[in-house]
């Protein structure tokens with residue numbers, strides 16, 4: 256046999272394989288959105304930094320309003336402006352209504368039966384039934400209406416009394432706000448409010464905060480679960496998340512059991528009762544119980560409400576006070592409006608909303624500039640499609656960068672300036688442009704929006720009604736450009752002085 260042929264065989268085979276790999280790569284990536292390649296195996300994830308929303312904004316300058324990156328082996332499409340998000344989430348609402356399920360989220364949503372449960376990651380019929388039921392139940396329990404407001408007002412009063420106890424001395428308002436906000440969700444979901452120093456409650460809230468941090472540290476595990484076996488920070492984050500998951504499940508199980516013991520078919524105290532009614536009703540039907548109402552679903556949904564309802568609304572409130580420290584002129588206008596339209600010493604109620612357009616505008620401007628939920632919950636496209644002229648292969652992770660909308664100079668004049676007037680029309684009435692979307696848009700937009708809006712208004716208005724919020728005289732306050740992003744975007748912690756008015 257010809258010796259040259261034998262020696263060249265491996266070379267030819269290698270070239271053939273390389274050509275095949277390149278063809279496959281080209282075929283898989285044909286006409287997908289442009290983007291940086293990142294590192295082999297790791298993709299672009301190592302370059303995200305502490306605030307990925309800003310990193311992605313910079314990438315947008317080079318690659319445009321829709322780009323692709325790899326997070327580990329996972330192809331991810333970043334929607335980096337209003338047009339891109341709108342085209343996907345409302346233009347092709349069904350296709351983009353899937354959820355991105357990485358390893359860590361799958362683990363945290365796993366029931367005792369080893370299957371994924373809960374609205375956050377659900378798709379298809381279970382998701383549709385759960386969502387419909389949730390929105391209806393929240394409406395029945397008073398979400399978005401005045402029925403729930405007395406409970407929120409009780410919490411607001413409790414919170415402002417804590418502020419008052421500091422007697423104008425500096426304190427960090429984060430934990431008191433978190434306890435009060437969380438109590439609203441707890442009352443709605445399991446009919447229970449906790450004292451702010453209740454050790455069980457404190458532990459649950461620590462879990463919420465830790466989860467936000469650990470989830471971002473555990474990011475690489477989403478793509479490479481094997482990393483949890485290697486010593487280091489990723490393993491530490493994993494262990495913490497396992498513990499948090501167990502604690503959450505145990506707490507929710509106890510709540511459901513307690514409701515079963517005190518169950519009254521003629522009373523709907525909260526979300527758990529509403530599901531127990533449904534379970535009873537459906538177990539008597541010939542078709543049997545819809546899977547959307549099984550205990551495992553209930554448990555995961557309670558955990559989702561507790562986490563999502565606590566962290567995001569708390570952070571919005573915390574940011575609102577930081578903005579007040581930086582903008583005394585805005586606070587003076589709020590106080591003038593309250594004094595003129597409500598009068599000293601009175602609780603501010605939902606019915607007062609129309610009389611307080613400036614305060615309402617401040618709530619919206621806070622949400623716009625705080626970007627509390629910069630990516631929401633990542634979506635997935637359930638089938639291959641074309642978006643903005645690019646091919647999007649089936650089941651990509653879809654990452655909307657809401658900050659790209661919130662500070663787009665094409666949409667907002669002078670977008671980095673805190674200016675509540677942008678939410679007022681010529682008659683001085685509150686005006687929300689379609690591109691204001693702190694709760695996202697489309698079929699999977701936040702189910703807690705009505706509740707969150709109620710809370711933000713009532714808590715903020717009643718804090719402003721009772722206090723002047725000012726920076727402590729002996730310490731600096733952080734700039735609004737100092738923040739870190741986990742599940743939510745948190746400002747650097749700060750203290751305030753709450754001076755009674």
Ligand code: HEM
Pocket residue numbers: 374375376386440559560561563564565567568571627628630631632633634693694695696697698699700701702703704706707
């Ligand atoms: C200021 C407060 C809040 C903000 C900024 C916020 C924001 C968001 C965003 C951006 C999403 C992702 C939507 C999407 O995929 O397009 C979401 C989903 C969700 N939120 Fe909220 N949220 C807030 C409060 C709440 C509250 C109070 C609750 C419940 C009590 C809640 C429960 C949920 C749930 C269950 C989902 C998943 C919905 C689904 O997958 O169908 N959120 N939220």
